[in-house]
Amino acid sequence: xxxxxxxxxxxxxxxxxxxxxxxxxxxxxxxxxxxxxxxxxxxxxxxxxxxxxxxxxxxxxxxxxxxxxxxxxxxxxxxxxxxxxxxxxxxxxxxxxxxxxxxxxxxxxxxxxxxxxxxxxxxxxxxxxxxxxxxxxxxxxxxxxxxxxxxxxxxxxxxxxxxxxxxxxxxxxxxxxxxxxxxxxxxxxxxxxxxxxxxxxxxxxxxxxxxxxxxxxxxxxxxxxxxxxxxxxxxxxxxxxxxxxxxxxxxxxxxxxxxxxxxxxxxxxxxxxxxxxxxxxxxxxxxxxxxxxxxxxxxxxxxxxxxxxxxxxxxxxxxxxxxxxxxxxxxxxxxx
Numbered sequence: 574x575x576x577x578x579x580x581x582x583x584x585x586x587x588x589x590x591x592x593x594x595x596x597x598x599x600x601x602x603x604x605x606x607x608x609x610x611x612x613x614x615x616x617x618x619x620x621x622x623x624x625x626x627x628x629x630x631x632x633x634x635x636x637x638x639x640x641x642x643x644x645x646x647x648x649x650x651x652x653x654x655x656x657x658x659x660x661x662x663x664x665x666x667x668x669x670x671x672x673x674x675x676x677x678x679x680x681x682x683x684x685x686x687x688x689x690x691x692x693x694x695x696x697x698x699x700x701x702x703x704x705x706x707x708x709x710x711x712x713x714x715x716x717x718x719x720x721x722x723x724x725x726x727x728x729x730x731x732x733x734x735x736x737x738x739x740x741x742x743x744x745x746x747x748x749x750x751x752x753x754x755x756x757x758x759x760x761x762x763x764x765x766x767x768x769x770x771x772x773x774x775x776x777x778x779x780x781x782x783x784x785x786x787x788x789x790x791x792x793x794x795x796x797x798x799x800x801x802x803x804x805x806x807x808x809x810x811x812x813x814x815x816x817x818x819x820x821x822x823x824x825x826x827x828x829x830x831x832x833x834x835x836x837x838x839x840x841x842x843x844x845x846x847x848x849x850x851x852x853x854x855x856x857x858x859x860x861x862x863x864x865x866x867x868x869x870x871x872x873x874x875x876x877x878x879x880x881x882x883x884x885x886x887x888x889x890x891x892x893x894x895x896x897x898x899x900x901x902x903x904x905x906x907x908x909x
Contacts (some may be wrong), residue, residue: 591804636771643704676858
């Protein structure tokens with residue numbers, strides 16, 4: 574029999590997935606809006622469609638499996654999962670309100686781990702028995718590696734394109750890149766959907782395993798991925814306008830050519846990390862890619878003050894989310 578607490582956890586997981594969509598909408602559409610290839614409304618519909626299309630492309634769910642195994646099974650309870658979700662929702666809404674493009678992925682991971690550590694009475698001497706340290710270390714490293722990979726790839730793509738198009742007429746080239754940006758934006762949206770929806774799938778699967786409804790993550794029913802992809806697509810369609818301005822213009826001014834390079838680099842990074850079952854932040858990835866195209870012009874073309882503030886937000890997301898989740902777990906422990 575399905576417990577009321579499981580239903581509550583699933584509902585909040587879907588709510589988080591929806592918030593993830595509108596919080597991270599800027600990742601998929603910021604450059605395509607700033608270059609005026611599409612209107613904001615057209616852009617969110619475009620991104621939402623390809624977010625959902627990822628359901629038919631990503632079938633292995635390796636990222637979901639990694640997320641579900643972040644915390645050791647003996648320390649996963651419904652209270653731990655619910656506290657992690659509530660903390661992640663709070664942090665996402667706060668960063669959205671202030672227009673900070675932080676990582677929805679890392680707030681979910683930090684919340685899940687923080688709640689588990691609180692459940693284990695902060696036994697830091699046996700931390701490796703509570704969380705999967707190899708997964709945590711890998712996730713932490715990719716806070717820096719994902720944007721760096723995006724930066725290098727976007728820089729390289731931009732230089733190659735500039736050399737190939739050196740003798741092309743500027744007006745004709747821009748026309749073609751405006752069209753190509755539709756393709757690159759679609760590819761990045763597919764990568765975003767495939768990467769981020771799987772993280773919530775992993776949380777729901779962990780809840781189902783805890784309640785002994787399914788034996789393992791690989792046995793998750795079809796409604797879980799279908800619901801998660803639909804929720805993130807609907808969230809994307811709602812649009813995160815506060816963050817779009819930061820991503821689209823505050824880091825560096827982006828042309829259609831640079832938009833194609835940044836989105837293509839971001840998509841390649843997301844597809845590669847999903848293949849290796851590594852949960853990465855789409856926010857970090859596209860930010861690094863945008864910085865990469867800015868560097869092809871000159872170092873001063875990147876607004877480093879804004880970029881450094883974003884990096885601080887990235888570094889703080891996991892520990893702040895973990896702390897919020899621990900506090901939330903204490904409160905819930907009185908009622909559950």
